[in-house]
Amino acid sequence: MNLDDVARHAHVSIATASRVLNDTGPVKNSTRLRVLRAVKSLRYHPNLQARSLAGGKSQTLGMIVSNLENPFFLDIFCALESDAHRHGYEVLVANTDYQPRRLVSSVHLMMGRRVAGLAVIVSEMDPSLMKELMEQNQPIVFYDVGAPAPNISNIRVNYEKGIQKAVEYLYSMGHRRTAFVGHHTRLTPLLDRKRSFLEAMKHYNGKVEWTTATERDSPEGGQLATRQLLESGFKPTAIIVVNDFMALGVLKELRERGLHVPKDVSVTGYDNIGLSNFTCPPLTTVNIPRAEIGRLAFEALVLQKDEMRTQGREFRINPELIVRESSGPAPSLL
Amino acid sequence: MNLDDVARHAHVSIATASRVLNDTGPVKNSTRLRVLRAVKSLRYHPNLQARSLAGGKSQTLGMIVSNLENPFFLDIFCALESDAHRHGYEVLVANTDYQPRRLVSSVHLMMGRRVAGLAVIVSEMDPSLMKELMEQNQPIVFYDVGAPAPNISNIRVNYEKGIQKAVEYLYSMGHRRTAFVGHHTRLTPLLDRKRSFLEAMKHYNGKVEWTTATERDSPEGGQLATRQLLESGFKPTAIIVVNDFMALGVLKELRERGLHVPKDVSVTGYDNIGLSNFTCPPLTTVNIPRAEIGRLAFEALVLQKDEMRTQGREFRINPELIVRESSGPAPSLL
DNA sequence: TTGAAAGCGATACCAC
DNA sequence: GTGGTATCGCTTTCAA
Numbered sequence: 178m179n180l181d182d183v184a185r186h187a188h189v190s191i192a193t194a195s196r197v198l199n200d201t202g203p204v205k206n207s208t209r210l211r212v213l214r215a216v217k218s219l220r221y222h223p224n225l226q227a228r229s230l231a232g233g234k235s236q237t238l239g240m241i242v243s244n245l246e247n248p249f250f251l252d253i254f255c256a257l258e259s260d261a262h263r264h265g266y267e268v269l270v271a272n273t274d275y276q277p278r279r280l281v282s283s284v285h286l287m288m289g290r291r292v293a294g295l296a297v298i299v300s301e302m303d304p305s306l307m308k309e310l311m312e313q314n315q316p317i318v319f320y321d322v323g324a325p326a327p328n329i330s331n332i333r334v335n336y337e338k339g340i341q342k343a344v345e346y347l348y349s350m351g352h353r354r355t356a357f358v359g360h361h362t363r364l365t366p367l368l369d370r371k372r373s374f375l376e377a378m379k380h381y382n383g384k385v386e387w388t389t390a391t392e393r394d395s396p397e398g399g400q401l402a403t404r405q406l407l408e409s410g411f412k413p414t415a416i417i418v419v420n421d422f423m424a425l426g427v428l429k430e431l432r433e434r435g436l437h438v439p440k441d442v443s444v445t446g447y448d449n450i451g452l453s454n455f456t457c458p459p460l461t462t463v464n465i466p467r468a469e470i471g472r473l474a475f476e477a478l479v480l481q482k483d484e485m486r487t488q489g490r491e492f493r494i495n496p497e498l499i500v501r502e503s504s505g506p507a508p509s510l511l
Numbered sequence: 512m513n514l515d516d517v518a519r520h521a522h523v524s525i526a527t528a529s530r531v532l533n534d535t536g537p538v539k540n541s542t543r544l545r546v547l548r549a550v551k552s553l554r555y556h557p558n559l560q561a562r563s564l565a566g567g568k569s570q571t572l573g574m575i576v577s578n579l580e581n582p583f584f585l586d587i588f589c590a591l592e593s594d595a596h597r598h599g600y601e602v603l604v605a606n607t608d609y610q611p612r613r614l615v616s617s618v619h620l621m622m623g624r625r626v627a628g629l630a631v632i633v634s635e636m637d638p639s640l641m642k643e644l645m646e647q648n649q650p651i652v653f654y655d656v657g658a659p660a661p662n663i664s665n666i667r668v669n670y671e672k673g674i675q676k677a678v679e680y681l682y683s684m685g686h687r688r689t690a691f692v693g694h695h696t697r698l699t700p701l702l703d704r705k706r707s708f709l710e711a712m713k714h715y716n717g718k719v720e721w722t723t724a725t726e727r728d729s730p731e732g733g734q735l736a737t738r739q740l741l742e743s744g745f746k747p748t749a750i751i752v753v754n755d756f757m758a759l760g761v762l763k764e765l766r767e768r769g770l771h772v773p774k775d776v777s778v779t780g781y782d783n784i785g786l787s788n789f790t791c792p793p794l795t796t797v798n799i800p801r802a803e804i805g806r807l808a809f810e811a812l813v814l815q816k817d818e819m820r821t822q823g824r825e826f827r828i829n830p831e832l833i834v835r836e837s838s839g840p841a842p843s844l845l
Numbered sequence: 846t847t848g849a850a851a852g853c854g855a856t857a858c859c860a861c
Numbered sequence: 862g863t864g865g866t867a868t869c870g871c872t873t874t875c876a877a
Contacts, residue, residue, distance in 0.1 A: 179870050190848045195872060202873095205846060220643065225623040226560040226569075227870035230853050235560075246589065251580065258606065267620060269603055272592065286601060289559040309554065396789045425789045432791060451580075455730045455759045457766060457791035513854050524864040529856060536857090537862055561854035564869050 178221055186215040198223060229291070238268045238478055239287035239295040241280065244394050245272045247422045248450040249467060253298060256471025264479065266293065275361055275394065277301045284310060294318070294478030298470075300366045318477040320470070321366055325489035330477035332470055332492045337373040339463035339496035340417070343445045344377035346498055347415045348385070351507035352443060356413040357389040358402045358427055370419055388413070392423070399426025407434065414442060414507045421446035421453040421462055428456055428503070439505035449499055458502035465496055512555055520549040532557060563625070572602045572812055573621035573629040575614065578728050579606040581756045582784040583801060587632060590805025598813065600627065609695055609728065611635045618644060628652070628812030632804075634700045652811040654804070655700055659823035664811035666804055666826045671707040673797040673830035674751070677779045678711035680832055681749045682719070685841035686777060690747040691723040692736045692761055704753055722747070726757070733760030741768065748776060748841045755780035755787040755796055762790055762837070773839035783833055792836035799830055 184194040189208055196202045197212045204212075215221070229235045238261055242250040258268045269290060271283035280301055287295050294316035302322045310317055311329055318330045325331050347355060357374040361367045371389060378387050390406040392398035399418060403426065406413070416431075418424040424446035428438060436442050438458060446453055449464035473492045481490070518528040523542055530536045531546045538546075549555070563569045572595055576584040592602045603624060605617035614635050621629050628650035636656045644651055645663060652664045659665050681689060691708040695701045705723060712721045724740040726732035733752060737760065740747070750765075752758040758780035762772060770776050772792060780787055783798035807826045815824070 181870080191871080192848055192850095192873080193846080196847090199872080203846060208846080220646065222619055222622040224564070224625055224870050225620075226564045226625060227853090228872075230558070230560045230564060230855085230869090231871040231873080233853065233872085246582075246585065248580075251585065255580065255606070267603070267605075269601070271601075272589070285556055286559075288556040291558055291560060312554065396785065400789075425786070428791075429789050451730065452759070452786070455734075455763050457762075515854080525855085526857085526864055526866090527862080530863085533856080539862060542862080558854050561869090562856075564871090565854075565856040567856085567869065 178219060179224065180221075183212065183215045183219060183221050186219060187211040235291050235293045236266050237290060237292050238266050238475070239271070239290065239292035240268055240474075241271045241273060241283045241287070241295070241297050241299055243273055243275050243299045243301060245270065247394055247420065248452060249420060249422065249448045249465070250298060252450065252467035253471045253474070256468040257296060257474050258471075260472055260475040261479075264475075266479065273299055273301060275299075275301050275364065277303060281306060288313065288315075296320070296474045296478065297322075298474075300361065301364045302366070316478045318474045320474075325491045327489060329489040330491065331489070332473050332477070332494065334465055334470075334494045334496055336370055336496070337376065339447060339465075339498070340370070340373040341377045342496070342498040343417055343447075343461075343463060344374070344380075346500070347417070347443060347445065347504065348381060350415075350443065350505065351509065352415040353384065353507065354386045354411070354413045355415045355417060356387060356406050356411060357417050357419070358399060358406065358423060359389060359391045359419040360394045360398055360402075360423060362391050367419070374417060386411075394420070394423060396422065396426035396429070399423030400430040401426070403427045403430035414509075415504070416442060416444050418444065418446050421448045421450045421460060424460055424462075424503075425452065425456060428460070432457075438503050441508055443504035443507070445504055447496075454501070456503070461501045461504035462499050463496045464499050466494065470494070512553060513558065514555075517546065517549045517553060517555050520553060521545040569625050569627045570600050571624060571626050572600050572809075573605070573624065573626035574602055574808075575605045575607060575617045575621070575629070575631050575633055577607055577609050577633045577635060579604065581728055581754065582786060583754060583756065583782045583799070584632060586784065586801035587805045587808070590802040591630060591808050592805075594806055594809040595813075598809075600813065607633055607635060609633075609635050609698065611637060611640075615640060622647065622649075630654070630808040630812065631656075632808075634695065634698045636700070650812045652808045654808075659825045661823060663823040664825065665823070666807050666811070666828065668799055668828045668830055670704055670830070671710065673781060673799075673832070674704070674707040675711045676830070676832040677751050677781075677795075677797060678708070678714075680834070681751070681777060681779065681838065682715060684749075684777065684839065685843065686749040687718060687841065688720045688745070688747045689749045689751060690721060690740050690745060691751050691753070692733060692740065692757060693723060693725045693753040694728040694732055694736075694757060696725045701753070708751060720745075728754070728757060730756065730760035730763070733757030734764040735760070737761045737764035748843075749838070750776060750778050752778065752780050755782045755784045755794060758794055758796075758837075759786065759790060762794070766791075772837050775842055777838035777841070779838055781830075788835070790837070795835045795838035796833050797830045798833050800828065804828070 184191040197209045273279040298320040390402040392402035446462040449462045453460040518525040531543045607613040632654040724736040726736035780796040783796045787794040
């Protein structure tokens, strides 16, 4: 079932059929009607592969994320997809599970697909792949890595500032023994997050004790890390978690050990995912506007092509602390 | 940058170049090496659109779901994608947000893509679209709708039996005032779910009071529905929620009203999503093996082509009740 | 307003 | 082993 069938069925040339389908060029109304009728009766759906091959342009955007199960990434995807649909694009998403190898293969897949633009929202980016991507001369938007360049845009969140806000807030509430729960510290961007915590802590040098623990990016990981943390003998009055998703597990482990949040231990997350408002107690966190990030990504890839092509652009996002009920004064102050 | 460039760069014909890339047909080792070197140095990535157009086969599977933000659907997607990747396929996912119009456009998109197979995991299926799909003569797997046919497979979960188990369990625990929280009752399959509840309830006719409330498929929806439920004056000792995702909100609303779970109200969910183990208290629920569903979908679409083509197949899944801490004896029995 | 024909970038069959 | 070429389904000049 192809355009040729439709054309024949409508007694027109394939060229004319194409014209009415794409609304390009003039077509007499009566013939247009005949073609449309043929399309309907044959249940014809244009072959999009062929279309983009012939037309030389794709209506597909690509998006690569580290962990689609973490609502942080999922929310960005949904926002991007929503904008994309509104403008007649679709989004092909790939999940790397934080594995550099899968990132490489995903990137190559997207190249093979000749996507119209690619959003790379991952933590496992490495320089050589970065270089390869930049040489592709294709619209790309990175999250939290790289620098703007022709066709390359960047969305950056000042992660450090968010952590600082959390650390300062907890300090002001009297907390002097704080732990950091993170994941995948071997990946540079995530190592940076841990480092942000350490930096912020250094500020209170000598006045604050701290430790860190890491596990997989999941509630289970958060729970496990917390278990290790507490079994090490360290008795934090506050735990800063690298993201809300893991914080779900942190809360659970504390609950199971009979530690009350926030009376015994304060907990803060990061991202402000929708679920963070449904935990028990609701989670103090740092807001990252994921919907906005999705929108910006779309904008960077599709809308401002001309400006992008020449220089790229950088979007900066400042995270805000959101205090809910999982945090409060340190126990000693009660 | 195309195969022609590579061929020229390696001083071979485009045909030979194609052979080494696809490992099809014999090629002298030295020439193969030259081609491979050309590919590397030119950073060539085959155009997948062209490939599948010429080859007449796609390596892409399609998947349409009602609500990707609900972990139930996301988990199925992840399982399917994982299997797909292992076998060299990719998965294009579309999210309908329960809107029949978006379902239609997603289906047409998938047809246009000429996907190798399509998994339709939605609640808003309607007969005419169903018919259109079946006429496509393309591997399809439906979830909980339709019947097996050539090229059409079905995965069905005996939803009713799961609800029955929950209802019976709660009855046995002494609950006599039970509410059902659902969503989108205008969609037939979901209406069926509510009906399952009513049927199960009818069994205890006269001995049990019940009511229902519906809202969006999200924690917020669950919270809202619960609020309406309680403000109507009905005082349930147990709430059966259509799925775990909404149950998150149900638990929150109860908490905020000072109702203790399970002392004052028992709550059961459905699906056994990962999060259901991290709620407070952990959620009693009905297990639906999402990973298995994803696997079955892949199997139905790709693996057993011959068998499928002739008759399709039906997979049945029996849900199991999982009792956790969100449910217990009715208050009057304490 | 319409049709013929040249690509788009691959695959695959058929010669040599 | 290797090269030529028809073909996939569509878009897009260019003429008519």
